[in-house]
Every structure is written in C-alpha cells, then in structure tokens.
Amino acid sequence: MEIPSSQSEKIVYYSRAMEVFGERMISEMGYKQYNSQTDLNKKVFFQGLYFNEDYEVLKRHRGEKIIYFNGSDAKRLLMSLSWMKTLLSTKATFLCQSTWNLPLLRAIGIKVKHYPIFFGNLKKLKVSYKQSDKPHMFMTSHTGRDKEYGIDKVLRVAPQVPDITFHIFGSEGENLDNVIYHGWIEEKEMDKQIRTFQGAIKGGSNGVSETLAKSIMMGQYPISYKKIDGVWYAPTDEEFMKFLNKVKKMKEPNLVLRDKYLNYYKSI
Structure with a gap:
C-alpha cells in the first residue's frame, strides 16, 4: 500500500515527542518541516499527536491530513475527550505503527490501518x-x-x-x-x-x-x-x-x- 500523493512537496508536522523521527524524515526522506503560515492548505503528514499543542495545529490545518500513531500517543487519547472528538470530526487518513493500537483506536471510532514505516533511509x-x-x-x-x-x-x-x-x-x-x-x-x-x-x-x-x-x-x-x-x-x-x-x-x-x-x- 502506498500513501496517495497529491503534491510533489512532502511536508511533515512532528510532535516534540517525535523530534528524532521528524528530523530524520527531513534529513533522510526528503520532507520539509511544516510551516503553519505557508502550508495551511497543503497535504501534511502528522507524525504523532501527544500534546494539546499538536491537536491545536491539527484543528487549524485545512489541507489533506495523514495522521500517524506511533504507540503511546494512541493510549494518551484516553486522557482527553476533546482529543477524541477532534479526531472523530477530522477527515484524514489514519495509520498506526503496530497492531496493538488497532483495537483501541477502532473502539474510539477511528478508521485506522496498520502501516509499519521505517523513518529513515533503508x-x-x-x-x-x-x-x-x-x-x-x-x-x-x-x-x-x-x-x-x-x-x-x-x-x-x-x-x-x-x-x-x-x-x-x-x-x-x-x-x-x-x-x-x-x-x-x-x-x-x-x-x-x-x-x-x-x-x-x-x-x-x-x-x-x-x-x-x-x-x-x-x-x-x-x-x-x-x-x-x-x-x-x-x-x-x-x-x-x-x-x-x-x-x-x-x-x-x-x-x-x-x-x-x-x-x-x-x-x-
């Protein structure tokens, strides 16, 4: 399965909890870091949603969204009803790194696919x-x-x-x-x-x-x-x-x- 691409430019927003992998996507995979001023209407890969600040960026973004769950970010959803509501009201492609995330995310109502990714240069x-x-x-x-x-x-x-x-x-x-x-x-x-x-x-x-x-x-x-x-x-x-x-x-x-x-x- 390939992620559909509607633009040549690859853009990533990464949570500070995923800084290592976000920076690797930029240095090794050809992505550029998300700019909320210039990239508001573009397709963006959201690498992890761990904090309120991440969900605020997601809510403001108008373009196509790919949201990737790495592990504990899925568990952290249980901390906040507002985060769940944000995701359920967001049109996006939802992907996750491991199968153990699937039951939790699907129980919340998120239509997610298992999609292991190596964040680097194979x-x-x-x-x-x-x-x-x-x-x-x-x-x-x-x-x-x-x-x-x-x-x-x-x-x-x-x-x-x-x-x-x-x-x-x-x-x-x-x-x-x-x-x-x-x-x-x-x-x-x-x-x-x-x-x-x-x-x-x-x-x-x-x-x-x-x-x-x-x-x-x-x-x-x-x-x-x-x-x-x-x-x-x-x-x-x-x-x-x-x-x-x-x-x-x-x-x-x-x-x-x-x-x-x-x-x-x-x-x-």
Missing part, C-alpha cells in the same frame, strides 16, 4: 551478518522501563547461555558476565556496533520497531517475545533459549526475512 542498512559460535544479541530499553521492554527475560536466561553476549542500549544497569548495559549512546555509534552482532531481541509491543527493522535489514536473526510476521517467536524462556542457540548455527544472512520486509513496509 538503503543505508547493508547486509552485514556473519555467523558466530558466540553470538552477540542486542535490544533497547529506557531506564526505569526495563520490565516493559523485556529485560527481565534476558536476565533470567543469560546465565544459562554463557556463550551468548547480550547488549542493552538506552538503559543503565549493572553489567553481568554476559550482559552489557551501554546506556544512552549516539545512534551512529550504536549502528556501528550492532552491524557486527547476530540479532535483535524485541520485547514490548508487537510493532516493527526501528531496532528490529535495522536487525532485519542487516540480514540478522531477530527474536521477538510477541508474534511478528516472519520473526522468530519466543513467548517462553525455553523457546527463547532454543532460538538463541539456533542463531549460532545460521551460517548465511537472513535474506528471506530481509526481502520480505523490504516489500512489506514502506519508507514513505
């Missing part, structure tokens, strides 16, 4: 996978939200697979023999490191996160706690260990999964 992500008998796996989290992201499962399993190293980015913690907390580092530095790894671990929602997308595009073998099309599914610790050990045996890049997602999700 061409930059080259196949780099190399087999290793001692794989390095990685995941991302935020300090204080480790359980939400599934770090607890890694900490339970890690002692049972001592030849596998787990890298956790974005969160602070105490390093173990085969668990390394990197904390927050620049994205370029993280990308440089994960190119040499063998796969991502996806906790949290069943959405195709940027971390998972990068692993797929690099030809790696990611593992997810939730069902995600084509990705190894490990809801239990036993299945998690099974797939971790399977990674060691994968001699060639995971090109089948990579090709599937090149076609599946759209870099708008």
Whole structure:
C-alpha cells in the first residue's frame, strides 16, 4: 500500500515527542518541516499527536491530513475527550505503527490501518551478518522501563547461555558476565556496533520497531517475545533459549526475512 500523493512537496508536522523521527524524515526522506503560515492548505503528514499543542495545529490545518500513531500517543487519547472528538470530526487518513493500537483506536471510532514505516533511509542498512559460535544479541530499553521492554527475560536466561553476549542500549544497569548495559549512546555509534552482532531481541509491543527493522535489514536473526510476521517467536524462556542457540548455527544472512520486509513496509 502506498500513501496517495497529491503534491510533489512532502511536508511533515512532528510532535516534540517525535523530534528524532521528524528530523530524520527531513534529513533522510526528503520532507520539509511544516510551516503553519505557508502550508495551511497543503497535504501534511502528522507524525504523532501527544500534546494539546499538536491537536491545536491539527484543528487549524485545512489541507489533506495523514495522521500517524506511533504507540503511546494512541493510549494518551484516553486522557482527553476533546482529543477524541477532534479526531472523530477530522477527515484524514489514519495509520498506526503496530497492531496493538488497532483495537483501541477502532473502539474510539477511528478508521485506522496498520502501516509499519521505517523513518529513515533503508538503503543505508547493508547486509552485514556473519555467523558466530558466540553470538552477540542486542535490544533497547529506557531506564526505569526495563520490565516493559523485556529485560527481565534476558536476565533470567543469560546465565544459562554463557556463550551468548547480550547488549542493552538506552538503559543503565549493572553489567553481568554476559550482559552489557551501554546506556544512552549516539545512534551512529550504536549502528556501528550492532552491524557486527547476530540479532535483535524485541520485547514490548508487537510493532516493527526501528531496532528490529535495522536487525532485519542487516540480514540478522531477530527474536521477538510477541508474534511478528516472519520473526522468530519466543513467548517462553525455553523457546527463547532454543532460538538463541539456533542463531549460532545460521551460517548465511537472513535474506528471506530481509526481502520480505523490504516489500512489506514502506519508507514513505
């Protein structure tokens, strides 16, 4: 599915909560930042609606609208009846990043489609996978939200697979023999490191996160706690260990999964 285009110029309004992705759309995807004076009647991609200020911009905009829900912005709708009313009275194309958003948004009355997007330049992500008998796996989290992201499962399993190293980015913690907390580092530095790894671990929602997308595009073998099309599914610790050990045996890049997602999700 391609987003219909009625103008050559691509314009994005992004919430301050989505600044990183909004700026990437501008620097890597050919968008320009929304100007309320000159772009009022033009087609605009609204990247996240998190705050009153975002809904005020939406209400004033007269042109064609594409509204994209990333995750918690959908949940935040429950905080405000006025936000719900604004969306229900707005003619727009509604899209969301992960399937777990769909029941909530549809229960509110919003006609939304599941539409995973990689906010960046897919061409930059080259196949780099190399087999290793001692794989390095990685995941991302935020300090204080480790359980939400599934770090607890890694900490339970890690002692049972001592030849596998787990890298956790974005969160602070105490390093173990085969668990390394990197904390927050620049994205370029993280990308440089994960190119040499063998796969991502996806906790949290069943959405195709940027971390998972990068692993797929690099030809790696990611593992997810939730069902995600084509990705190894490990809801239990036993299945998690099974797939971790399977990674060691994968001699060639995971090109089948990579090709599937090149076609599946759209870099708008």
